[in-house]
Amino acid sequence: MAAQSPHDLRQKKCLPCEGGVAPYSNDEARAQLKQLEGWRLVHSGERIRKEWTVKNFMAGLKFFNECARVAEEDGHHPDLHIEGYRNVAVELWTHAIGGLSENDFILAAKIDALPIDLK
Numbered sequence: 001m002a003a004q005s006p007h008d009l010r011q012k013k014c015l016p017c018e019g020g021v022a023p024y025s026n027d028e029a030r031a032q033l034k035q036l037e038g039w040r041l042v043h044s045g046e047r048i049r050k051e052w053t054v055k056n057f058m059a060g061l062k063f064f065n066e067c068a069r070v071a072e073e074d075g076h077h078p079d080l081h082i083e084g085y086r087n088v089a090v091e092l093w094t095h096a097i098g099g100l101s102e103n104d105f106i107l108a109a110k111i112d113a114l115p116i117d118l119k
């Protein structure tokens with residue numbers, strides 16, 4: 001699988017996934033991750049996760065709102081976490097296959113382009 005740039009990924013749209021395809025292997029996922037800043041494999045390589053410390057609680061919620069907007073546009077949805085009022089994290093995985101698909105990397109690249117008010 002050829003690695004892509006964040007720009008390439010952002011030109012794509014998530015495809016509906018109803019299962020029936022194999023999730024990325026750890027090697028495939030690691031190859032894709034090289035193109036993204038700050039994301040790492042978690043849950044034994046079944047998910048990717050990125051964490052940020054934002055300025056305040058509302059900055060976190062505004063960021064989540066933007067994540068929700070791109071997620072709805074693409075029909076692919078992140079797990080959104082906020083802890084300690086300004087530590088935000090996004091986890092991406094494709095529920096239908098219990099692991100990672102290209103959709104997760106497309107959404108990660110789009111989330112990386114969102115405005116975020118960091119600490």
Ligand SMILES: C[C@H](O)[C@H](O)[C@H]1CNC2=NC(N)=NC(=O)C2=N1
Pocket residue numbers: 015016017018075076077078092093094095096097
């Ligand atoms: C048909 C449509 O693609 C599915 O219902 C979508 C909705 N959003 C989703 N989001 C994520 N993260 N994984 C899924 O498997 C998923 N399924």
